[in-house]
Amino acid sequence: MMEASVLRPAARRSALLRAAPTLGIGAALVALALTLSNDFYLYVAFMAGVYYICASGMNVLAGYAGQKSLGQAGLFAAGAYTVALLTTRLELPPALALAAAPLVAAAVGVLIALPSLRVKGPSLALVTLAFGLVVEKLVTEWTDLFGGAQGIYGIAPLALGDEPFALKHWVVLVIVLGVAVHLALSHLLNGRFGRALLALQSDEIAAECAGISVYRYKTLAFVLAAALCGLGGALVAQQNQYFNSDFVTFHLSVFILLLVLLGGAGNIYGPIAGAAILTMTEVFLAQWPSVQHFIYGAMLLFALYLMPTGVAGAIARVLPRRMAVLDGMETPPLTAMERGRAEPSAGPLLEVADVSKAFGGVVTADKVGLRLHAHRIHALIGPNGAGKSTLINILTGVITADSGTIRLAGQDITRGAPHARAASGIARTFQNLRLFGSMTVLDNVLIGAHARISVTGREEDAVAKAKAVLDFVGLGEHAGALAGSLPYGLQRRVELARALAGDPVLLLLDEPAAGLNPRETAELGQLIKRIGQLGIAVLMVEHDMGLVMRISDEIVVLDRGVVIAEGGPRDIQTNPRVIEAYLGREDSPAPDGPEVDKEERAC
Amino acid sequence: MLTVADLSVSYGPIRALRGVSIRVGAGEIVALIGANGAGKSSLLRGITGLVPAAGRVTFDGRPIDGLSTPQRVALGVAMAPEGRQIFTDQTVHENLLLGGHLLRSQPQRIAANIDRFYALFPRLLERRDQIAGTLSGGEQQMLAIARALMTEPKLLILDEPSLGLAPIITADIFRTLVGLRRDGMTILLVEQMANQALAIADRAYVLEGGSIVLEGAAPALRRDPRIREAYLGGDLAHHAA
């Protein structure tokens, strides 16, 4: 307790320290803006700021969460018409209207998130696109309310006293707002929230199994993007004191997406780069509108081919990586893992009863029963197509069983979502490695700990804990490396570390030794044993029988969805049913076998 | 007929096959056995060009490792892939016609081939106009083999034909393979069901962890205890190499 209270002010000071450069640059920009007197430049600066605000929200959605929306114009419109209608119809104060705009847009964002959550790929593109078009047509055709192409005049701008804002004031305002947005998003995205979004973009199933509610986070991303886009629209409407339906086009939606993709999706500086570059392009090419159009097209066509990570990404690759935070950090050993939940009691930790699952007539689990105990290592084996992976997927909630019950420490979890099961202590690895390859090893592990990191907690504590897990699996020195860049054997261990980071009570390993060489397999065996000693119940599906027989306390054999044998390694190795399931019948027919006609051929 | 020298296959950072060399002589049935994940399918995918592979593949005295899959098929390498992978949304007959794609300028030849394989698999003739996805597992496997034979191969590769089939059906399929060999076909058979595969093969290779750990004449391997250990482990596991 003492320590914590000593640490807090220091942490706050360091947060302030981190913000200092941004604040400084913001102040410099404000100073620069105040010296400008040319209206054209001021207007360009204002629009660049608005673009940045829209793009920064879109970056959360498209860059971090990976949801490439093609309907942001609709949300831009939501914000703009909110200030327009509130200040003209209801004659509310302009500042209040401006504050209301992002909220209204956010509410509209929820509306668009709902259908978007269920669809992927081209369908997602269509849903967002259709939303943008509905808004576009609505504001065009519903002239009574929105004024259509005639527009709404007399939108009340912000004012200083009785003086309405001059262009210069607007520029200062967008700079202040831009800096605030940047700081807030940096804080948000460089932590638990940003990691969760990147994780779900990279692999929804792995993210869900790491304890991240994919639905909730996607919705949050939609809402954030909507609010910021709405703010951008409101600023434009108020500054112009006029807004009409011509602003709201499919092209605006594409432009907002381009800001992010060109600047660098998933990079905190991407929207800044995007806004700067596209504003410049606009300024230089303003005399030749047709060329401008052409160049936008060419940018869209080739940008992602030439710079898959955008301008900011390309710059970041040139700059040296900094990853010094971890050095000298003190990490407690993992043996002292605190686990208040599911104390090893007399009964089994996990109890599976009568679980069945069929896919279109093919039964992959037929009334399977299973009991797993804390401190013990269980193996699940069986020939190809026996239903082993299906069972792991049923236990983690990736697949829902047709019937039967699953109880974890006495609690029925048969219907729980994967992220809820992860939070209650079930962790897993995957048959085909599902790492977040473009993130660091440390981030992978932090994502595994997602459910254990409190929203208000300090990042440093989470990092220390993650470091302890990495040390436990022997990956401490690789914390800063990109997970996808490691050799395969180490990647397997990163996945294991990610699973361990959530303090699981039950660890499910789906073919952990697949693709490992004998030495790596032997090390893995040792590691799994040490995991069992931590008190965790382990269930592994594995084909390497050497490993299975060496480290398992108990083996369950599955064949065509049915448990055909259970017992210790010795029993299983000599069980005739098991041998038959694996190798086929000893007396298998050899019709006209080679012995018969061998002499007939010379080969 | 087929020589594979030092073939390696990687999926991203995963090395599924580590420098494997095998040889299949004309008219032989060669079995490739090993547990799940041993690298059997990767070897076959490397031979047929479905995945990029490092190493040399020579067929009929000609290097084929630089060729695309269709080019290799045209030279006479056919494969009935793992899990059958028939075109489930087309009829049995259409599947066979697709197998004749490379001979499309010679419709009579295709028709004659189809008749031949309907005679070999009368069940397929009965189901001629049925959508292939509705066939039973055994019938699907027959179709996969017939479809591969439609390319008029010199070498027929089969990837786990017994997968998911009842033993009696597997025996049926294997009987067909023996018949094909009698008519001069060369066969490379990948199987998990070691006993069955060794019963019909001349020679065999045992694959474990992406490398060959054992090879020899099939009857001798059939009695070798190390085979069982390769699958179920044992005191000697991992010393086989």
Added chain:
Amino acid sequence: MLQAIIGGLTLGSVYALIALGFNLTYTTTRTLNFAQGDFVSVGAFVGLGTVGVLTAALGADAVGYVWLYALAAVAAALAMGVLGLPLYLAAIRPFAGKPGMSWVVSTIGFGIVLQSAALSVWGLGARMLPAPFGDEVFRVGEAGFRSQELVVLVLAFAILGAFDLAMRRTAIGRCMRAVALNRDAAALMGIDVPRVMAMAFLASSALAGLSGVLVAPILSASLFMGVIIALKGFSAAIIGGLTNPRGCMAGGLLIGLVESLTALWSAQWREIMVFLLVILVLAMAPNGLFGRKLVEKV
């Protein structure tokens, strides 16, 4: 009412043509051309240009206009089909098979480039492509419709039928379906998979170009007309089920009907209704009405 149904089916059959194009490229390459709208517009203008050039070269009445129109349609289909190849090479092939749907952005870019180029040739204005059988209005009881509506309806249905038949009965159709279902297995049959993919883009682009010439006499042709048509074709493909060609066609007709029946009540609301319907359908059935669920193996 009858008039609205005929009108709806007419537009719907055009959407169905475009949806079919989306189906072809999606099943074979898992990508779509988001510039399809520009292919429709430019196709219409290629048709206009063909008519103009031929009239100038042959004299006004050398051949009947019906033949000129037919030639224009063929020219548009050919030109756009050929343009489908650079689209495939520049905007699709670098991204096909990779995650992230970068091809959405690159094809939109290709479309903007194409549109800008076309604008510099033909300009902003809208033009009329005369209908091959004149503009008389036929009357059947209460309902009246134009000859071009029948032309479109008959031609589009004929093409849809021919495609459906070709996919089921011809060797090339079998190859397309084989590649769509399983690329590896298709390659093992000796099928040249990349060529089939390029052909899918050729066919899809040709369909778009043809659609442009078909609708140009009904709507006046401008370089902006294609976007909304293609978007509705896209909607048709998705709500019908992108993987199912007949579903795509049905989706097209459905959208055409919804659009024209809504227009009976209020012309302004027809697009709003169409796209609200799209959102609603996808919220209920994420794979479309007749689509297949793609299951990911874990």
